[in-house]
Amino acid sequence: MKTRILTAAIAVLIVLASCNLDSGQGVFQQAFNATKNNYARIETVLGTDEDSNIIMVADGDLYRFTGSATEKIIDLTKYNSNNSGIVPFAAKDGNVYFIHNTEDGVKMFYTAIDKIDGKADPEANLLLNIAGEGGNAVTLSGISYPSFISSPTIFNLDEIQFLYKVDGDEKMYYGSVDFASINGNAITAIPGPEVPEYSRIIGNRILRAYSNDSDAGYPDSNKLIIIESSTTIDVTSNNNNEYDDVIMGSDGHFAVDYEGDLMKINSDDNNLTTVDSSFAEDLIYRENNFMPVYADTETEKYIGYLYECGIYVHETSRTNEENYRPSLLQISDDNDLITSAWIGKSGDKYLMATQENGFWIVEVTGNGAALKGSIHQYRPDTDGALSEYIGN
Amino acid sequence: MKKPLRLIMLILLIPGMLFAAEPYYDAGSQMFNITAGATVPFFYHNPSRNDQGYQGPEWTFWPGDGADRTHRTVGGVGAISYQVFLHPYIALGGELGFQFDFARSGIVGTNVPIFVKATAIPVQGTVELPISIGAGLLYASYDGSSKITFGCEAEIGVRYFITDSWGVGINVGIYIFPELYASAPEKMSTLSYIPATLTVTYRH
Numbered sequence: 001m002k003t004r005i006l007t008a009a010i011a012v013l014i015v016l017a018s019c020n021l022d023s024g025q026g027v028f029q030q031a032f033n034a035t036k037n038n039y040a041r042i043e044t045v046l047g048t049d050e051d052s053n054i055i056m057v058a059d060g061d062l063y064r065f066t067g068s069a070t071e072k073i074i075d076l077t078k079y080n081s082n083n084s085g086i087v088p089f090a091a092k093d094g095n096v097y098f099i100h101n102t103e104d105g106v107k108m109f110y111t112a113i114d115k116i117d118g119k120a121d122p123e124a125n126l127l128l129n130i131a132g133e134g135g136n137a138v139t140l141s142g143i144s145y146p147s148f149i150s151s152p153t154i155f156n157l158d159e160i161q162f163l164y165k166v167d168g169d170e171k172m173y174y175g176s177v178d179f180a181s182i183n184g185n186a187i188t189a190i191p192g193p194e195v196p197e198y199s200r201i202i203g204n205r206i207l208r209a210y211s212n213d214s215d216a217g218y219p220d221s222n223k224l225i226i227i228e229s230s231t232t233i234d235v236t237s238n239n240n241n242e243y244d245d246v247i248m249g250s251d252g253h254f255a256v257d258y259e260g261d262l263m264k265i266n267s268d269d270n271n272l273t274t275v276d277s278s279f280a281e282d283l284i285y286r287e288n289n290f291m292p293v294y295a296d297t298e299t300e301k302y303i304g305y306l307y308e309c310g311i312y313v314h315e316t317s318r319t320n321e322e323n324y325r326p327s328l329l330q331i332s333d334d335n336d337l338i339t340s341a342w343i344g345k346s347g348d349k350y351l352m353a354t355q356e357n358g359f360w361i362v363e364v365t366g367n368g369a370a371l372k373g374s375i376h377q378y379r380p381d382t383d384g385a386l387s388e389y390i391g392n
Numbered sequence: 393m394k395k396p397l398r399l400i401m402l403i404l405l406i407p408g409m410l411f412a413a414e415p416y417y418d419a420g421s422q423m424f425n426i427t428a429g430a431t432v433p434f435f436y437h438n439p440s441r442n443d444q445g446y447q448g449p450e451w452t453f454w455p456g457d458g459a460d461r462t463h464r465t466v467g468g469v470g471a472i473s474y475q476v477f478l479h480p481y482i483a484l485g486g487e488l489g490f491q492f493d494f495a496r497s498g499i500v501g502t503n504v505p506i507f508v509k510a511t512a513i514p515v516q517g518t519v520e521l522p523i524s525i526g527a528g529l530l531y532a533s534y535d536g537s538s539k540i541t542f543g544c545e546a547e548i549g550v551r552y553f554i555t556d557s558w559g560v561g562i563n564v565g566i567y568i569f570p571e572l573y574a575s576a577p578e579k580m581s582t583l584s585y586i587p588a589t590l591t592v593t594y595r596h
Contacts, residue, residue: 009486013506013529014542021572024539026579027501028571029444031534032436032452032463034497 039358040070047091047179049113052387055091056353062088062096062116065358067380073113074120086120089160092182161201172197174207174227195225224255226265233271254304254314254326256280262325276325302326303350303364311373313364329364329373351378351389359386415480416516422596423483423511427471427563429589431491433462434566438581457496462583464501467493469587473509483511487526491567491585501534503569503583505543520551520559530569532583543569551593559593 033041040058042065047055054065055073062074073096079086090097095110098120111120160177174192196209205227224233255263255272262279263272302314304326314326350362352375359378366372378386435453442450448459455466468491475485489505509526530543545568551561567585 021541021574022576024541024571024573024579025537026571026573026576026581027532027534027537027539028436028569028581028583029438029440029579030537031495031497031499031501032438032581033444034463034495034499034535036457036496036498038497 035356037358041355042353045353046088048387049091050094052385054386055096057088067386073116074118079120090179090182097182163199172199192227279328311362313371315367327371417477417480419477419479421477423475424594425473425591427589427591429469429587431467431469431493431585431587433464434584434586436462436583440578463496465494467491469589475511481513485509495534499535504531507545518553523548532571539571541571543567551591557594557596561591561593563589563591
């Protein structure tokens with residue numbers, strides 16, 4: 001009798017719980033995604049404010065990073081639905097610049113950071129002087145799915161890259177804005193070449209293009225498009241899946257496939273050539289993404305980051321086949337949490353923004369066999385202002 | 393008879409031999425357990441991890457903060473259970489538990505299972521071999537968020553009765569806690585633990 005009462009009571013509770021199965025906040029996911037510092041998940045660094053704080057998109061919203069905490073400036077999710085909404089794309093001279101994607105087309109506006117007060121006002125400070133190269137007006141009638149928010153489009157704060165359509169034309173184009181040209185209410189957009197409609201910016205002037213009949217997450221076929229050299233590489237031409245889902249270095253020089261093989265773009269036949277078959281660990285869960293690479297022209301190094309593996313450094317002087325592969329520096333810190341990132345520069349120190357644990361300072365010294373690297377989490381008291389590393 | 397065949401026959405006969413022993417319990421006997429121990433996060437499965445912009449494997453295992461770990465620490469668990477024997481070898485009842493551990497943020501996460509629990513005791517008397525399965529409700533909470541969902545467990549142990557009524561035992565098992573949503577699959581994920589516990593049992 002007691003057992004029956006007990007089981008009946010639990011059965012009633014189960015029925016009640018079943019009726020209310022949609023309540024709850026994704027408790028396990030919240031706990032899993034929480035980080036040591038409880039930073040918001042960094043997506044794109046937009047620039048700095050006048051107090052040298054980083055302004056960035058994180059968790060889909062506009063955030064300020066003060067050096068020790070992330071503070072939400074605007075809850076952008078309330079403005080966004082599907083492919084429309086308000087997207088910040090730059091922070092400079094005390095202003096944040098936004099794209100407002102509407103059914104009537106795309107507008108740009110800006111707001112002084114200290115006057116934002118928790119909301120974006122697309123009717124204020126409209127940017128009327130959006131001019132293409134040579135003075136031809138460029139009307140942006142749509143920002144490419146899904147790139148602008150979900151894909152990093154700012155790689156070095158010199159240039160903002162985007163995909164767009166022109167009024168009355170269904171074709172998709174690549175375009176860019178020179179960061180230096182942003183000046184108050186004037187922005188110069190530079191129109192670029194036509195690209196396939198199912199494209200996504202995955203690196204510095206590098207696109208990934210999918211076949212029309214594929215779904216965006218798992219394309220049946222896809223191509224890499226290098227804007228700089230007008231090169232298109234079919235990465236599904238091999239049936240062995242070797243190139244099916246490569247991760248492209250944002251420098252445009254290297255790619256890593258999901259087996260961890262390092263490849264370089266072969267300019268002779270527009271294909272990928274494996275230069276190291278045991279370069280990295282399995283990267284299968286880095287779906288359709290890029291690894292951030294910073295090109296340091298002063299030291300002639302490309303410095304990149306590999307998830308879970310460490311930092312790779314490629315010296316541009318190493319050009320022949322035998323020593324073409326970059327050096328991979330194992331970093332022992334908590335770097336397995338570093339994923340999407342943006343890299344800035346200050347002398348031999350580099351700033352790396354990470355997905356989950358804020359900003360890190362990377363130091364790379366030496367050359368050749370003497371190459372050394374280290375990484376530590378950014379400390380505002382000893383590392384100085386973050387803006388010093390960005391230099392915009 | 394060939395040796396391998398004899399061995400197989402022997403293995404197949406063992407359960408029958410165990411049950412053939414004189415049972416200690418009668419239908420209607422009761423059992424009360426107090427359990428405490430540690431939990432090790434076994435796996436965490438979030439099929440939406442990459443869709444949500446967090447890069448990493450959908451399946452992660454064991455405690456730790458790495459990309460392939462569960463982002464949980466080793467934690468603790470306590471439970472009380474009351475069962476009545478429906479059959480000399482099988483008891484049915486309920487269990488109320490409390491499990492906790494810490495997420496990567498350092499904030500505690502808790503799970504309260506309220507399970508119907510069935511236990512088979514093929515070896516019984518002074519030394520017992522309880523094998524249990526349970527299922528029911530789970531109340532999960534973390535940092536002000538909470539969810540009532542379902543869970544299940546399986547457990548095996550061994551216990552020794554110091555007196556006729558009081559015994560102590562050790563157990564190991566598995567908890568599986570799926571966080572279910574009817575129309576919000578993006579919030580679903582599943583957490584699993586391996587509990588290793590000590591139990592004090594009173595039987596009557």
